[in-house]
Amino acid sequence: MMPMKLEDLLRTKPVFVNVGVRSFGDSLREAGYQVIHVDWSPPAGGDQKMAELLDDLL
Amino acid sequence: MTLKEKINAANEEALRRIVAANPVLVDVAPASEVVPGMRDKLILHSGPPVTWERMCGAQRGAAIGMCLFEGWAKDAASAERMLAQGEIAFEPNHHHATVGPMAGTITKNMWVWVVQNKAFGNRAQCRQVESFQQFGDYSKEALSGLQKWRDIWAPTLRAAVRKMDGVMLKPLIARALQMGDEMHNRVVASSSIFANAIAPILVDCGRSKEDVVATLYYIGNHPFLFLGLAMAAGKAAMDPARGIEASTVVTAMARNGTEFGIQVSGLDGEWFTAPSPRVKGLFLPGWKDADAGADMGDSAITETVGWGGAVIGGAPGILTFTGGTAEEALGFSREMRNISVGRSPDYLIPALNFEGAAVGIDIRKVMQTNTVPVIDTAIAHKEPGHSIIGGGIVRPPLECFKKALTRFGEKYKE
Numbered sequence: 001m002m003p004m005k006l007e008d009l010l011r012t013k014p015v016f017v018n019v020g021v022r023s024f025g026d027s028l029r030e031a032g033y034q035v036i037h038v039d040w041s042p043p044a045g046g047d048q049k050m051a052e053l054l055d056d057l058l
Numbered sequence: 059m060t061l062k063e064k065i066n067a068a069n070e071e072a073l074r075r076i077v078a079a080n081p082v083l084v085d086v087a088p089a090s091e092v093v094p095g096m097r098d099k100l101i102l103h104s105g106p107p108v109t110w111e112r113m114c115g116a117q118r119g120a121a122i123g124m125c126l127f128e129g130w131a132k133d134a135a136s137a138e139r140m141l142a143q144g145e146i147a148f149e150p151n152h153h154h155a156t157v158g159p160m161a162g163t164i165t166k167n168m169w170v171w172v173v174q175n176k177a178f179g180n181r182a183q184c185r186q187v188e189s190f191q192q193f194g195d196y197s198k199e200a201l202s203g204l205q206k207w208r209d210i211w212a213p214t215l216r217a218a219v220r221k222m223d224g225v226m227l228k229p230l231i232a233r234a235l236q237m238g239d240e241m242h243n244r245v246v247a248s249s250s251i252f253a254n255a256i257a258p259i260l261v262d263c264g265r266s267k268e269d270v271v272a273t274l275y276y277i278g279n280h281p282f283l284f285l286g287l288a289m290a291a292g293k294a295a296m297d298p299a300r301g302i303e304a305s306t307v308v309t310a311m312a313r314n315g316t317e318f319g320i321q322v323s324g325l326d327g328e329w330f331t332a333p334s335p336r337v338k339g340l341f342l343p344g345w346k347d348a349d350a351g352a353d354m355g356d357s358a359i360t361e362t363v364g365w366g367g368a369v370i371g372g373a374p375g376i377l378t379f380t381g382g383t384a385e386e387a388l389g390f391s392r393e394m395r396n397i398s399v400g401r402s403p404d405y406l407i408p409a410l411n412f413e414g415a416a417v418g419i420d421i422r423k424v425m426q427t428n429t430v431p432v433i434d435t436a437i438a439h440k441e442p443g444h445s446i447i448g449g450g451i452v453r454p455p456l457e458c459f460k461k462a463l464t465r466f467g468e469k470y471k472e
Contacts, residue, residue, distance in 0.1 A: 045428045050460060053467045057065060057306070058422040 061304070061470060065324075065422070068305035072323050073400045073418045075302075076363065079295030080176040083225040083287060086216040088208075090166035093183050095154050097166070099130065102151045104162025104356040105314025106329040109148065110141050114315030114334075116351045119194025119442025120161030121146070126196060127204050128165050134196055152310055152321070156183040157293045157356035159285060160192040160438055161315070168204070169212035173227065173290035175298065182293035184356075186212070187286045190445040193438040200445065206272070214273040217263035218256050225255060227291045232404050234284070235365075235415075240373035241288040242357060242366035243380065243434050243449060248284035253277040285357065292359040299418075301326040304470055306463075307399060308419040311362050311431065311454060315354035315438070320458045322421055325469065330462040332455035337437050339450015340381045351440040353452045358433050364402050364417035367432030367451070368394040372407040379449040380434045390432040390451075391416070397423040397431065421466065424459045 015034045018025030025035040044050035059067070089096045096102075101124050103117060113121070122137040125146065131137035140146055151158045158164050162185070170183040185192075186207045190200035219225060231241060234248035241248065256277065260270055277283055300309045305323035312319055317331040334352035341347070360366040370376060371391030374384040391407060394416035401414030419431055430453045437448035 041428045043426050045456070047460075050425055050463065053463060053471075054422060054426050056471060057062065057463070057467065058426060 061472075064304045065306055068302050068324060069307050069399045069418060069420060072299040072302050072305045072307040075178070075298045076295055076417055077400075077402055077404065078177045079228075079298070081173045081227040081291035081294045082176050083171060083219055083227055083290075084174045084181070085172040086169055086212050086219055087172055088166065089156075089164050089168050089170050089183070089185075092172050092181070093154050093156050093164065093170065095149075096164075099145065100147045100149060100165065102149055102154055102156060102158065102162070102164040103314060104151060104158050104160065104354060105312045106317055106319030106331050107148075107150050108314045108316055110144070112316050114351050114354065115441040116194030116354060116438035116444070117161040117163070117315050119196050119444070120163040120191055121148075122442060123191045123194075123196035123201060123204075124163045124165045124168070127191075127201055128167060150312070150314075151356055152312055155181065155293065155297060157289045157312075157359050158185045158192070159187045159289065159357050160355045160436060161194060162192070162356050167208060169208055171286050171290045173287065173294045174224075175294040178298040180294060180297050182290050182297060184286045184290035184293065187282045189282070193436070193444060193446050194442045195445040196443065206276075210269050211273050211276045214260065214263065214265045214269045215256070215277075217265050218259040221263050222256070222259050225252070227287060228404060230255070231288065231291065231365075232406070235369060235372060235405055236408050238373050238375050239284075240366055240369045240376060240434070241292075242285065242360040243282075243436065244373045244376035245284035245288060246281055246375070248288065249277070249280060249282070252284055252287065288365065289357055289359055292363040292365065295363050296359060299323055306421045306466060308362055308421060311358040311433070312356045313353045313358065315351050318353060318454050318458055320421075320454065320462060322462050322466065325462065325465055328465065330458045330465065332457035332461070335452055335455055337435055337448075337450040337452045338381070339437060339448055340379065341437070341448035342446065345439075345447040349439055349447060351438045353433075353435060354438055355435065357435065361431050361433050362419065364398070364405060364415040367391075367434055368398075368417075369405065369407050369415045370432065370434055372409040374409075376434060380451050382451060393429055394431065396427050397429050421459045421462050424456070425463050428456065430454045430456055430459065
């Protein structure tokens with residue numbers, strides 16, 4: 001038997017948490033869904049050398 | 059102690075020094091009297107070092123204006139010739155414990171606000187803020203504002219400031235931040251509070267009635283009056299935080315219209331530069347984006363100390379000058395917390411439940427989060443000879459912070 005909470009989740013309209021690229025969330029919002037955006041980008045913008053340096057300094 | 063621990067301790071010390079600052083306006087004086095290293099045939103300018111060859115149009119126009127103001131040249135063409143031939147030296151304001159708005163040009167007979175940081179004893183200076191010559195306009199009308207400042211307004215203010223034995227700026231700034239100012243391009247409240255405080259002393263400072271009336275009119279009707287004081291106060295607050303071994307706190311952000319430069323406490327004396335960015339904003343009637351020069355001025359010292367963009371969420375009135383929404387402005391101020399070492403106990407933002415302004419930009423956090431500081435600013439024309447054309451929001455190039463962090467690693471990593 002499916003747990004009650006999971007059933008609720010499938011029956012109700014979902015709320016999305018959008019992490020990173022804002023435009024993904026914008027598309028969902030335009031489709032009528034509630035979206036909570038979380039600003040995130042890879043440390044040092046994905047620059048491997050900077051990320052390694054930050055590991056030593058921060 | 060590990061390097062990370064050393065950096066954190068050094069940054070806490072930088073924060074302690076910045077928030078302990080107690081800026082007091084102690085004098086208004088000719089640069090030749092008070093700016094360290096000021097000499098004849100020298101023009102101090104905003105931003106990192108730059109030569110005439112690489113100088114942007116607005117700063118060239120301002121330099122021509124200073125040659126005319128000082129009487130070094132009889133007309134713009136001969137001024138340009140002198141400047142091109144290297145007869146006049148250029149040095150950054152920041153190398154002289156001084157800052158200047160937009161082109162930031164200061165010569166020996168330009169009068170400056172003198173602010174002493176009473177907590178540490180150091181002094182810093184800033185020139186008059188106006189909307190013409192500092193943007194590159196060297197017309198007779200533009201220069202007449204500098205002449206009135208030199209001959210009437212500044213000497214009269216000097217008499218009053220000296221009679222008052224100084225004007226404490228910290229409580230004044232704290233109050234103005236709660237009245238919708240952000241100390242960079244929105245200084246309406248602080249200018250009024252300052253004018254109110256000094257007016258009764260002005261009328262009894264020993265100057266002629268004509269000079270007092272002219273000065274009262276000037277201080278009572280100048281919407282950017284306090285920016286010069288805020289910049290000098292910001293510089294006086296930041297300088298004691300320079301040269302702290304292993305600190306990653308930014309001690310200066312300054313632009314000359316060609317390059318944006320930052321300085322970092324633990325890398326004292328070095329500039330980390332990248333091309334000056336474009337400003338996104340609003341233009342005065344008749345002007346458009348294609349007319350604009352790149353970002354310029356030492357006024358980002360206000361953001362460095364935790365005002366300007368760091369507190370813009372509490373100053374929605376500025377959005378008529380820069381563009382943007384009140385929600386975005388609050389977002390900017392929240393963002394600044396993510397890249398700063400701590401908060402000010404004195405400079406509070408009512409719109410953010412009276413939380414303290416973010417203080418001490420940390421180059422590590424900038425690089426980690428890819429978040430660069432927010433700066434609100436005015437916009438100058440790309441060619442010499444124009445006054446202000448607009449205002450907006452600008453972000454420093456991430457490249458400056460990347461270069462600084464790389465250099466920091468070279469210097470401190472074993």
